[in-house]
Amino acid sequence: MSTIPWLGPSDPFPNPQTQSDPDPEVPGLLAVSERIFAGQLERAYRSGIFPWYSVRQPVLWWSPDPRMTLNPADLKISHSLNKSIKQFLDDPQMQLRVDHDFNGLMRACATTERAGQDGTWITHEIIDAYTALHEQGYAHCISIVSHSQTIGGLYCVCLGKMVFGESMFSRVKDSSKLALAALCAWCYDHGVTLIDCQQETDHLRSLGAKPITRTAFLEHLHHAVAQKDPWAWDFDKIVLQKYLV
Structure with a gap:
């Protein structure tokens, strides 16, 4: 050994x-x-x-082998999530913000309680490291805001046309799923065909993620990171209209 x-x-x-x-x-x-x-x-x-x-x-x-991944085109939009998207789009008090208070969103991911989990892997060192990546333009966040209060969101890493999902949190039903749906819609529109989800979970599988071999993942990664970065991370909740067609 x-x-x-x-x-x-x-x-x-x-x-x-x-x-x-x-x-x-x-x-x-x-x-x-x-x-x-x-x-x-x-x-x-x-x-x-x-x-x-x-x-x-x-x-x-x-x-890990296998590697959990999500093709943005395969995101499962349940009836409940579809209803949440419609309500979100119709409510002027609810907004989607991109790259707003990255450090604060990471801290929210770290401190939000989750069923079946004791503690968090998002340490102070992790927050500092990913915040540095954000300042370099490689890490991004999507926040769901209601009445000026952040109620959910996610953060990720993007290199070339490869997006790596990291963590998300939700304080109101479906708020993190709204952020994920927005990320998938943006990825789909900009030629990102795979989001790395890292670990296999039932929750990710319910959203349409699937495991692939490490070899297949690394082959995709090699080509994706070599491509030109997608357009600027600058979009709002209108991106979610894709799911209402």
């Missing part, structure tokens, strides 16, 4: 396309580091690797 490597600030990540998992008992775990270093997070995403760990753990770097 190989030892899982500890990475320093400039150490390269293992290549998940050519190297097997270091420890078969922990499938998908490729490397560990003491902290997230500057520039390391972007390099990880370009390699199909992401951090996921808990407080008091070292930084754990993953590339």
Whole structure:
């Protein structure tokens, strides 16, 4: 059994396309580091690797097989969500904001209680690292706002024409799903054909996400990140009209 490597600030990540998992008992775990270093997070995403760990753990770097993904065209719009979209579009007090208070939205994702979960993987270090990516233009957020209060949303990473979904939160029914539907509509309109959802869950499956092999994911990633970035992240709730046709 190989030892899982500890990475320093400039150490390269293992290549998940050519190297097997270091420890078969922990499938998908490729490397560990003491902290997230500057520039390391972007390099990880370009390699199909992401951090996921808990407080008091070292930084754990993953590339799972299979990989949960969502084709924006496959998003399932339930009758309930369709009704929520109509109400959202018709209510002038409800708005969709893009890249507004990124740090605050991440903190909302970290602090919103979720059924069956104790604590969060979104540590202060994670918030700082993704906020730095946001300042570089690689990370984005979508907020659902009602009467000037943020009631739900999500954040993600975008490199070329590859979008990596990270986390979302909801304080009002369907608010995070409205953000996801807006993201999918924008991706569909701009030639983004795959959103990385990372881990397999029943919730993601109910929204239309499907697992694909790590090899297939990495092949798609290689071509997608090499393409020109989509248009500017500048849209509003009108993008959701796509689902009313």
